Amino acid sequence: MSSAELSQVVVNGLLLTGILALVAVGFSLVWGIMNIVNLAHGAMIVLGAYLTFGLHQWKGVDPFLSIPISMAALFLLGYGIQRLLINQVIRAPLLATFLLTFGLEILIINLLNYFFKADLRSVTTGYSGSGFTIGPARVPYIRLAALGISFLLVLALGAFLRRSKTGRAIRATGMDIDAARLTGVKVAKIYAITFAIGAAMAGAAGSLLSLSVPFDPTFGGSYTQRAFVICVLGGLGNVVNVIIGATIFAFVEVFVGARLPALSQAMTFAMLVLLLIWRPQGIAGKSV
């Protein structure tokens, strides 16, 4: 690898880290607090992407301004899903919530397919494609902005969980549901809020991704897998672990992608399986 190529790979890895952290943070929260592996997480990301696409295409809303809108929409959807569906069976064996979120994923993807067709979409603005260079490496403005916004949202979520009353209630519920209930926490509502926040983060990630990657309704599945691997790499528990996991994953993906593009997914999974065998609790995480 030449030094020019290497510096581009490093820059790409850094830019990817932010968006992947945002992709994984909601997934990690839902998994860590409620022990739900949300297979519909990717579908929610795609919903965010289509919201941005639709608002830009038909209402002329700037993609960056549509981020709060898609976060709010996904927050409401997530709240409803958790309150009406997942809360009803959350204490059933693992397979139940796994299958339930899978059913939701199929539902969302197919409905998107029905309304938007399976065409590959992308959001193109006046500033798409422009950027600047540091030495031999190119940095597109959009991806730099995505990096900034992603880190802002991830750190804001971390602060919210640590400092606010609701955030504390969420963490307390994740630690011990009965003790939390004894102190007056309304568990069903807190669960719904947790899932809603996870969905909102997915929505923001989708809006940002729509700016730099072409997408179709099935595009989310690979992001669910990435979020999972990131959570396993970093471990659950807090947003710093997510950032660590996302960093490792982004650099591995960029390096493998530059050398062996055909096997990138198989490599990711091989890495995952080896890691799980070696340390089922993740590299940085504590046992869950």
Place this chain on the structure above:
Amino acid sequence: MNRRRVVTWALLALGLAALVLLPRFVTSYKLLTYTRLLLLALMAQGWNFIGGYTGYASFGNVAYFGIGAYTTGLLMIGKWHVPFFPSLFAGAALCAILAALLGLPILRLKGHYFAIATLGVAEASRQIADTWDSVTAGSTGIDLPLKTEGEFFYYTALALVVGGIAVTALLVRSKVGYAWVAIREDQDAARMLGIATTRYKTLAYSLSAAFSALAGGVTAYQNIHVTPTDFFKLDYTLQSIIAVVIGGTGTVLGPLIGAGIYQLLSTYVWTKFIELHPTVLGILIIFFVVFLPRGLVPLFRATRRTVQTGRGFHWRDLFANIRAHRVT
């Protein structure tokens, strides 16, 4: 033999006779649907060993479906032109061994981790089939010898499913079945009782792989053309899981009943609203998980109890699962 067992056996014999005579009464196109139903049942039986009885939610059984299909196909068109049945069983044996080797590391994982690791195995197998050009011909795929007798495939599938029912019924009434259920209910307790958990889990996983491979091999011969995208589709795994969940996890006849309901419903929806087919599938999954997580077999049992005790099935029973598992 008491009266209930006589009735059970008579019903089973009647069902089997109906399945054997079926090809005389339906068109060859319809027969294709029924063959698919049986192959789905076969794969579901396989999933039932690991997912239903042992409680390990495998999401990667399609890996063995695909490997079974490729092994069968490659042996048939290779240098030696191995006949169909030896090729089919060679595929099953290969998958059983492969699953045992892979099972040693991944069966140590629990819950979500196991599920995703199996998903990874399936994805990795697809990519290997896609890139290993010298053997699998890459994404172009391979072509098997042409065979168009629909009845041949139907009866092959039927024989395998009946064999599967017999194997399941024998195993679950033996030490093996009790060990599986013990592992499902509490693995640590099972180990403390002296059950060699690793051995039984690996057996369940190998069996499920072999059943998937059989389904894959027959499907390959029937479809003629085998490609990585068609034969490593996640849909096959999911359909088999849904079939088991509909029929009743950890029951002998559940996979067949579930596959029957799923396939007939799916064909109906497919012909009526082709575009919304997966939506109906999604709603079906959600419905069963929320209202009937143990499938229809427990419902049949409830009906039988009604006959005996007079306490009927009530629609409120549908909410029993929610009452037991919701959070307030």
